[in-house]
Amino acid sequence: MTPWHVQLKEWGALRENEPMSRHTTLGVGGAARWYFRPENRDAAMRAMKCVPVALPLLPLGRGSNLLISDDGFSGLVVDLSCLSGIFCEGKRVTAEAGVRMNKLSQRCAETGLAGLEFMATVPGDVGGGIAMNAGAFGQQVSDTLQSIEVVKTSGESAMLDVNVLDMAYRRTRLPKGSMVLSACFELQSDEPDAIRKRIRTMRKKRSATQPLEKPNCGSVFKNPPGDHAARLIEAAGLKGYRIGGACISDKHANFIINEGQAKSSDIHKLICHTRQTVAQRFGVRLEPEVRALGDKL
Numbered sequence: 001m002t003p004w005h006v007q008l009k010e011w012g013a014l015r016e017n018e019p020m021s022r023h024t025t026l027g028v029g030g031a032a033r034w035y036f037r038p039e040n041r042d043a044a045m046r047a048m049k050c051v052p053v054a055l056p057l058l059p060l061g062r063g064s065n066l067l068i069s070d071d072g073f074s075g076l077v078v079d080l081s082c083l084s085g086i087f088c089e090g091k092r093v094t095a096e097a098g099v100r101m102n103k104l105s106q107r108c109a110e111t112g113l114a115g116l117e118f119m120a121t122v123p124g125d126v127g128g129g130i131a132m133n134a135g136a137f138g139q140q141v142s143d144t145l146q147s148i149e150v151v152k153t154s155g156e157s158a159m160l161d162v163n164v165l166d167m168a169y170r171r172t173r174l175p176k177g178s179m180v181l182s183a184c185f186e187l188q189s190d191e192p193d194a195i196r197k198r199i200r201t202m203r204k205k206r207s208a209t210q211p212l213e214k215p216n217c218g219s220v221f222k223n224p225p226g227d228h229a230a231r232l233i234e235a236a237g238l239k240g241y242r243i244g245g246a247c248i249s250d251k252h253a254n255f256i257i258n259e260g261q262a263k264s265s266d267i268h269k270l271i272c273h274t275r276q277t278v279a280q281r282f283g284v285r286l287e288p289e290v291r292a293l294g295d296k297l
């Protein structure tokens, strides 16, 4: 019988010991034992069928919310960026997991469909956006999401209604071991110019308030109920605080930036220090928004 990893090479790009620093916006992280980029949806499904069930899986979007340990990941990273179709039917839009949220937002604006404007300001792919219930400017994925298609480790696909995903602020409950293949949104009609104008306004606010010139992962912590993580971190005097090559941004206290030479462990230590300091000063336990793999946060 053909070994699974030989089989995968027929359905996409397979690499061994792939540095994850290449695939995360923080630019840190050790090697993934296996890294696979299926060439399309069918290839992703076929691959799931032949990968050993015990092998840990990490579905990967654009790595804009991931902190991977310096020791790397001993399983299989599945990069879904080749799943790039967008299909419109009336007010319903279906996008495959690897479509950049920015691209989807633009496409909807051109088509005169409103509701995904915020996606023009959030890095990452549709799959990652679903997994995180990404949001900004008072909009979030769950506002317009109708259903998703997932593939399970068995290789079977399933359509899931949004109601079974228990989505909340930056939270989605996906079935264990499943990967999102596509998502269907129901949007509102509006004038393309009006939609584009809202996108421009959001983008302006973004670049004025966020340190986008250095590697980062967006907001490190979720906002606690009724407050802002950035306010608490700033009030704790942590702006500009650094550990190794990682630093709390002067521009936005909920951003940790990689000054160039940061290791994953520097960022990890800085997150732990921030949590501890804010808890001691204000009695608030900050919950990380960034997904850490390897080191527990």
Ligand SMILES: Cc1cc2nc3c(=O)[nH]c(=O)nc-3n(C[C@H](O)[C@H](O)[C@H](O)COP(=O)(O)OP(=O)(O)OC[C@H]3O[C@@H](n4cnc5c(N)ncnc54)[C@H](O)[C@@H]3O)c2cc1C
Pocket (backbone or CB within 6 Å): 025, 058, 059, 060, 061, 062, 063, 064, 065, 066, 080, 097, 121, 122, 123, 124, 125, 126, 127, 128, 129, 130, 131, 132, 133, 134, 135, 136, 174, 178, 179, 180, 181, 210, 212, 216, 217, 218, 219, 291
């Ligand atoms: C500059 C900057 C600004 C940001 N601003 C915002 C913001 O305003 N609002 C916001 O919500 N987020 C923000 N983020 C965080 C990030 O962009 C979002 O969380 C985004 O949804 C992550 O998408 P991704 O494709 O990069 O996912 P990844 O980082 O690749 O993955 C994130 C998680 O999703 C899982 N995942 C990815 N794809 C799939 C899939 N197909 N199926 C199942 N699971 C999957 C991964 O396994 C991982 O657990 C920002 C990040 C940066 C760098």
